[in-house]
Amino acid sequence: MELRSLRYFIAVLEAGSLSRAAGALYVAQPALTAQIKKLEGELGTPLFERSHVGVTPTAAGLQFYQDARKLLSDASAMRERLQRGPGGLEGSVTVAVPFLLASLLLGPVLARLKQSHPRIRVFVIDDLSLMVRKAMVERRADIGILVDSEDVNGLDVKAFVREAMFVCGHDGGGEVAAMTAQPVAGASKRSKARNAHRAAPVARPEIPFARAAGLPLVLQSRRFSIRAQVERAAMDLGLELNIAHEHDSARVIRSLYLAGAGFTFSPACAIGDAPPRGKQWLVARVVQPELARTYFLATASARKLDDATRAVMDVLVDETRRLIASGRWEAELLLRDEALPKTSGRP
Template sequence: MELRQLRYFVAVVECGSLSRAASMVHIVQPALSQQMGQLEQELGVQLLHRSVRGVTPTPAGHALYRHAQQMLKMADQTQDAVRNSVGEIGGPVKLGLPSSLALVLVGPLVGALEMRFPGISLEVYESPSSYLPAHLINQQVDLSVLVDDLTLPGIHAEPLLEESLYFAQPRHAPVLEGADFTLASIARVPLMLTTHATTLRHLVDRAFTEAGVLPIVKAQASSIQTLLLMVAKGGAGTIVPRSALALHVAADLLRANIIEPRIIRRATLAYSRLGYLSPAAGCVRDVLREIADQVIGAEKWFIDAIPDTQP
């Protein structure tokens, strides 16, 4: 079995077609079919179902596909490790982030990496927070910032920061009676919240349940950025982490107050224990921790630092 064959096989599974895969890997279709046949003969199992509508992996093919992805990734990372050992650290690093934290962390992170590790190519994957763990487990990203105490098998997570949730509403909206920013008071105001695809919504719903009150949910959005624009243009309120208001274009149109008693959202910096963390990914991890500490120290948004528990 050769790495070249595994690359061909992964291309076939992902394309669902021998002709499209042949075009992707730049060989003619008969040669690709021959390589797939040799691979099946060597392993002694059928890997692909072939039909007029394309090809799909058999159960054995699914198993090989998962292992092939890991093997190919390790082969690529081995090349990076060797090159980095004799020269400048570099290579691609994929980082997953929830949109609110991306607003305040990505800019300083990119600037620091360009200055200290110009050979690193950063790819930022911004996604609803509840999708980020799957991206990390499936090794679609090398590192990810996860939120709200997600404990996952096979994942190493380091405390990064924690922040309080705020009630935000348009500046022209009436102030809550008595400036009482408790959930009981907020529940009387029509709200626009993030969808249930976000861990923020799970945190907010849990807090309302524990407070024994039912909110009036007027609208929902999967993106915090879209949500804030909706709130700024309307009359409803919302509940967001303070980081979401730090650099958002709609922030000047909103009035934000911390909710009491405080609702805390925690963020961790996570990576897979099963995969190989490249030198470049290790550098991004270290720089991101520094950036988080700097942003907290500069009070660019009102959050509380978590003590560094690293040995």
């Protein structure tokens, strides 16, 4: 397998067409097609599905795309290291994060790493929680943030963050707001005990799950973790969910509830995307029972972290702490510093 083949493959995937990629690479299309077929033969699996409108990557092709980008980056870094000599931490680190959390957390993390460790190259896998877990189990990521996965074979898993679930949606007539109640002053015993690890709780209205389940809901299918959790709560209470729209695409769900087509269940990390208050928009904490998501920080077990991975881990934890302390993330930090994995001591 040659680096040139990887570059060609990446160009085809990003262009979505062999002809467009050939033009961008200044390569004859038959030669490019032959290179892709040769690469597929070496890997023993098709990387693209061909049609009259272009090419689309297979599941194996999408996975190989992430690996190929990292390989090319490592090769480039190797050349730069030999040319400029040593100076500061460097390496490649892949982080796998659920996509709802990625938009809140990864911007601050990557921006800070760019300043503090410019030679560390960070690759991100942002996907469904099940795919994040799969990436960690298959060792395609060095650090993962898992959802409600406390015990995973082959992984060192630490409780990281706990966040509440909310009902969000357009409440033009205020009918749903009338079903809510303000939280009891002084907060619960749990939140009092944990104030050292969380910002002062936002005074949001609360809605019993039984009432939320009867609202017209826009939800993803049962294979998604939030829907599965909501289904379990409904089953425990003997309730049936009032599903108005069901789509797998998170963007479609967001578009629907922003258009007033129904309400959705949202974790705290995603409620910052809601419209400003005072515009007939409801955000209410779900209670009776309280729904919550717990995130776990995962690394490969039986393997100490190298210094670059530990540096990324430290920034990830520190930026999480800042987001929670500032109130930008209505969550509770569970991780203690002494629980963090140790480094190997190798650069």
